[in-house]
Amino acid sequence: MFLLAAVLLLQSAAEPPVDWDKEFGVEEKVRDPVTGEFPIEPYVRDNHNAGAKPFEGSAMADAFGGREGIRRIADRTVDLSEADARIAAIFASHDMVRLKRTLFEQFCYILNAGCDYSGRDMAASHKDLGVQTRDMNALVENLQQAMREQGVAFSAQNRFLSKLAPMSRDVITR
Numbered sequence: 001m002f003l004l005a006a007v008l009l010l011q012s013a014a015e016p017p018v019d020w021d022k023e024f025g026v027e028e029k030v031r032d033p034v035t036g037e038f039p040i041e042p043y044v045r046d047n048h049n050a051g052a053k054p055f056e057g058s059a060m061a062d063a064f065g066g067r068e069g070i071r072r073i074a075d076r077t078v079d080l081s082e083a084d085a086r087i088a089a090i091f092a093s094h095d096m097v098r099l100k101r102t103l104f105e106q107f108c109y110i111l112n113a114g115c116d117y118s119g120r121d122m123a124a125s126h127k128d129l130g131v132q133t134r135d136m137n138a139l140v141e142n143l144q145q146a147m148r149e150q151g152v153a154f155s156a157q158n159r160f161l162s163k164l165a166p167m168s169r170d171v172i173t174r
Helices: 001-012 058-064 066-083 096-110 122-127 133-150 154-171
Strands: none
Touching: 058 066, 058 154, 066 096, 066 133, 096 154, 122 154, 133 154
16 A cells, blocks of 8 residues: 555656646736736827816815825725625736726826826726626725725715716726
């Protein structure tokens, strides 16, 4: 019995493990050493891709705590959405580093806090995600929670959400 177990251990140790990614031609994604993001196909960068025109003046940016407050809200929205059982699957295979950066840029641009948006347009960004109305509602709930946690006044939250709402036409695909 011991001899059989020893032979089986030696046989399995002698065979190298199968690299299934190589076997099926799957290329390993490597993050950019500077940004930490995965590379993507080129696209035209334009502030119009943000999906809404920015607010006038600095009042909205101030209401959101400036760039740092906006960054915390964007990051928290993504973190809440990743942890939200209702929509976590949508985020599972995405580059969260890029998503947090571009969501911050989008919010910062729309709130007129002096940022440019470098992400894709909403239709292209969400094309193959299969987002439904209930998914969008869950995301908005997470954004509202992030804004509450940051102390953004309810009236400012509503003004911001009213800028974002029309984008749902390009995001909801089923």
